[in-house]
Amino acid sequence: MSTPVLIASITDRFPDAVSTSHCYRGDATLILRPESLLEVARFLRDDPGVQMNYLIDLTAVDYSTFGKSPSPAFFASSGVTVRPSPQIQDEHPWPGPPASSRFTVVYHFFSTSHKHRLRVVVPIEETVPEIDSLTDLWTGANWLEREVWDMFGITFRGHPDLKRILMYEEFEGHPLRKDYPVKKRQPLIGPDN
Amino acid sequence: MTKTEPSYLTTRLDEALGWARKFSIFQYPFVTACCGMEYMAAACSHYDVDRFGAGLPRFSPRQADVLFVVGTISHKMAPVLKRIHDQMADPKWVVAFGVCTCTGGFYDNYATVMGIDTIMPVDVYIPGCPPRPEMVLDGLMKLQDKIQDQHSSGKRSAPESRPPDLMQKGFDA
Numbered sequence: 001m002s003t004p005v006l007i008a009s010i011t012d013r014f015p016d017a018v019s020t021s022h023c024y025r026g027d028a029t030l031i032l033r034p035e036s037l038l039e040v041a042r043f044l045r046d047d048p049g050v051q052m053n054y055l056i057d058l059t060a061v062d063y064s065t066f067g068k069s070p071s072p073a074f075f076a077s078s079g080v081t082v083r084p085s086p087q088i089q090d091e092h093p094w095p096g097p098p099a100s101s102r103f104t105v106v107y108h109f110f111s112t113s114h115k116h117r118l119r120v121v122v123p124i125e126e127t128v129p130e131i132d133s134l135t136d137l138w139t140g141a142n143w144l145e146r147e148v149w150d151m152f153g154i155t156f157r158g159h160p161d162l163k164r165i166l167m168y169e170e171f172e173g174h175p176l177r178k179d180y181p182v183k184k185r186q187p188l189i190g191p192d193n
Numbered sequence: 194m195t196k197t198e199p200s201y202l203t204t205r206l207d208e209a210l211g212w213a214r215k216f217s218i219f220q221y222p223f224v225t226a227c228c229g230m231e232y233m234a235a236a237c238s239h240y241d242v243d244r245f246g247a248g249l250p251r252f253s254p255r256q257a258d259v260l261f262v263v264g265t266i267s268h269k270m271a272p273v274l275k276r277i278h279d280q281m282a283d284p285k286w287v288v289a290f291g292v293c294t295c296t297g298g299f300y301d302n303y304a305t306v307m308g309i310d311t312i313m314p315v316d317v318y319i320p321g322c323p324p325r326p327e328m329v330l331d332g333l334m335k336l337q338d339k340i341q342d343q344h345s346s347g348k349r350s351a352p353e354s355r356p357p358d359l360m361q362k363g364f365d366a
Binding site: 166167168175180185186187190 | 268269271272275302303304306311312
C-alpha cells in the first residue's frame with residue numbers, strides 16, 4: 001500500500017483519533033491522540049491490508065527546549081547545515097512540535113508482508129506523562145518502553161515490569177530530559193566525576 | 194675440565210621475583226567496548242603478547258595478576274569492576290587500555306566513569322582511541338619494567354593513581 005493510501009485509509013477509519021499527518025519523501029507519519037493509541041495500534045497490527053507486524057523502534061522526544069537555543073550538536077557547531085533539498089518538493093511538511101505537550105512518543109512500524117512502514121507520534125503531557133503500553137500487541141515493546149521510562153520518565157500503563165533498563169536502580173531522575181543537568185553525576189562508587 | 198665444580202648464581206630476591214613475575218603475566222581482560230577488538234588484535238599471533246609472557250588470559254580474577262580494563266566503564270559497571278579488582282590476589286597490577294579507561298575519553302555524561310583511576314589504582318595508562326598494537330606492546334613493556342622494579346614488600350616505584358589536585362570536584366546538580 002502506498003503511503004498516501006495508507007495515511008488515507010487510517011485517517012478515514014479513525015477520523016477522531018488522527019489529529020494530523022505528514023509525509024516526507026514517502027515516509028508517512030501519523031500524529032494520534034493519546035487516548036486512541038491502543039485502538040489504532042491494534043488496527044495497524046491486525047488489519048489484513050496494513051499488517052504492521054514489526055515494531056521497529058519506540059522512543060520519545062523532549063521538546064521543552066526545542067527552538068529556544070542553538071543546538072549543541074556536532075552538526076550545528078560544525079557549520080554544516082542539514083535541511084531538506086529544495087529540488088524535491090515536500091508536499092506534506094512537518095507541522096512542527098506539539099503545541100502544548102512537552103513530550104512525544106514515537107513508534108516506527110513495518111510490515112514484513114506488505115513492505116510498508118509508518119511512523120506514529122503521540123503527544124504526551126508534562127503533567128501526566130502516561131501512555132498505554134503496547135506490550136500486549138508487540139512483545140518487543142517491553143524493553144523499548146522500559147528504556148523510554150528510564151530516559152524520559154514516561155509511564156506506560158499496563159506494562160508488565162516497568163523498571164529501569166539502562167541506568168541502575170539507585171539513579172534519580174531521567175537523564176534524557178532536557179532539564180536534567182548536563183554535568184550532574186550520580187556514581188555508585190568513587191567521586192563525582 | 195676434569196671435575197665439575199658446583200656452580201651458583203647470586204642475585205637479590207627482589208630482582209629474582211621481579212624477573213619471574215614480569216615474564217609470567219596472567220592477565221584478566223575486562224573487555225567492555227570497541228577497544229576489545231584492538232585488544233584481540235594485539236593479543237593474537239600477529240603482534241603476539243605471548244612474546245612477553247602475557248599470552249594466557251585468565252577469566253577468573255583469583256588466577257590473574259594484571260587487570261586489563263579495556264573499554265568504556267559506566268557508573269553502573271564500576272562496582273563490578275571494583276569487585277573484580279578486589280578479588281585479585283596480591284601482587285596485582287592494573288592497565289588502563291584505551292582513552293576511555295584513562296580519562297573517560299570523549300564521553301562526558303551522566304553514564305560514564307571519567308577514568309578508572311577514580312575508583313582503583315592504575316599502573317600503566319595506554320591512551321588512544323583505540324591504541325595501536327605497538328602502543329599496547331610498549332605499555333606492556335613499561336608494565337614489565339614496573340613489575341621488575343617492584344619491591345618484595347609491595348612498594349612500587351611510581352605514583353599509583355591520579356594526583357588529588359587533578360581529580361575533578363563534584364558538581365552541584
